Amino acid sequence: MNIIPQLIINSIIAGAIYSLVALGFNLIYGATKFFNLAHGVMATVGGYAVFVLSKVLGFHIGVSVILGVLCAGFVGYGLDKIVYLPLRKKRASNMILLVASLGVFTALEAIIAILFTSQFRTLAQHIGTQRIYEVGSAIITQTQVIILIASLVLMAILGFVLKKTMFGKAVKAVSDDEEVAKIIGINTNKIIGYVFFIGSAIAGLAGILIGFDTGIEPVMGLRLLLKGVIASIIGGVGNIYGGVAGSFLLGLVENFGIWKISAEWKDAIAFVVLIIFLLFRPKGIFQK
Amino acid sequence: MEYIIHLAILFVLYAILGVSLNLVVGYTGLLSVTHAAFYGIGAYATALLSTLFEVPFLISVLIGIVVAGFFSFLMGMVLSRFRGDYYALASLGFNVIMYSIFLNWASVTRGPLGIAGIAKPEIGGVLFSSNLLFLLLAAICLVGIYGISRFMVSSSFGRVLKAIREDETVITIFGYRTLDYKLVVFVISASMAAVAGSLFASYISFIDPSTFTVMESIFILAIIILGGLANIKGSMVGALFLILVPELLRFVGLPNDIAGYMRQFLYGIILIVLMLYRPQGLIGEYKL
Incomplete structure (x- = not known):
């Protein structure tokens, strides 16, 4: 049996998920210039919000997903207002912001683990009855098709918003130079707050999609974050389109890597890629 | 009484880890999030040598130091090229790779x-x-490491480290090879962490990979940031505080698994609060 088509499909799906995380990470990095290590936990928050809404409270699945995405967005927005905004006002260095986000990540992961135990849970409604499509010698599940469509649609919408709207221009202005943006009358803190909301909501969606595809657990955030960060660095940090390209490249390398080596080494492979890029191409493949 | 001795031993182990990490983070200003990896290397060296070959403790400690030194040399060669947030990220990556080796190289580490x-x-x-x-043995090790660290930071070597922290470009212009200095302090710090690892393995008499995660590195980081960066005594204070406070949770009567997450939650909150209100820690001399 030819395994390559399946590997390609797996790579694309992994790439789609990573690009959702990388999109938000890059948006936030662009606007604030610090590595937000708490970004991955937003995915966990989104996943568990849907778990509570649909499985515990019995909401309709569509409603739960929308509320779950909003919930992740609001948590991100709240964190900006409670932690990062006061730090920015004090002109804290980006290392302080990084350590603070490390603290946020540590604390949030612990809260989720206390509330929901460290058990692995799935969001899928009817386990084992999903429709499966065959593409040549490869198979793809319905959930995975939805993941692909959702992430492509989202990327298109985000691209449109950033390019064509006043809000998008304001985000670009803040990313280019926050001081100047402030001088020409942009309320930069408000814009950064929105960026946190959007970025976290997209990460939340990534967590939810993973929950439907495989499942959620409290520690999933770190792994996702790292993949998103690695993808961002491959594509050039702060460059959201580069991040998407980096995500698909990372997906390919990981999935083809485990073709010859066993699957447990996926994370290590990802980091080897990171270190190679940091050494030889620290500004990413699309070096400006 | 046994319980107090147990706590004292834990304190000594974390004090060793804190003091050694402070050399890199506090004095040299490099935010390393990979200390648990070297802690793990020391622990695995002693564990494997003692169970498989019945090697005497002291020799296994020495071998642990050499192995940790070797790995940290390789990592340091890469890491020394970076600074700031990229250093933090790349070092975190090394922790993930090392953890992955402990976990997946099952034929040696038993996974x-x-x-x-x-x-x-x-x-x-x-x-x-x-x-x-x-406890006596561990305390002797702590005193030795404390002494070495004290000597290092008050020597001319230590002054160069601080200069690198304050302004690496300037000290390069004065003709110091900063890459070498960063590498040397990283290797020394890693070797000290390996000693703590050897002690830990022979004290608990059982080790598994879950002790040597990124989260553990964050705990050690929390200890030194709480105690104060660039202050060796501070790291001891931080270790004392962060060992004792979670123990209080035990008396509240929380179940064991929840108590573990409460500890994690507490560390996260401490990091956030410190960054917001006192980024130099309790008695630190240097702010990130």
């Missing part, structure tokens, strides 16, 4: 099963079987 039945240390015919004797 998630861990290694049991590690012998208590025996030096010159004295078997450190009682916890009190063990």
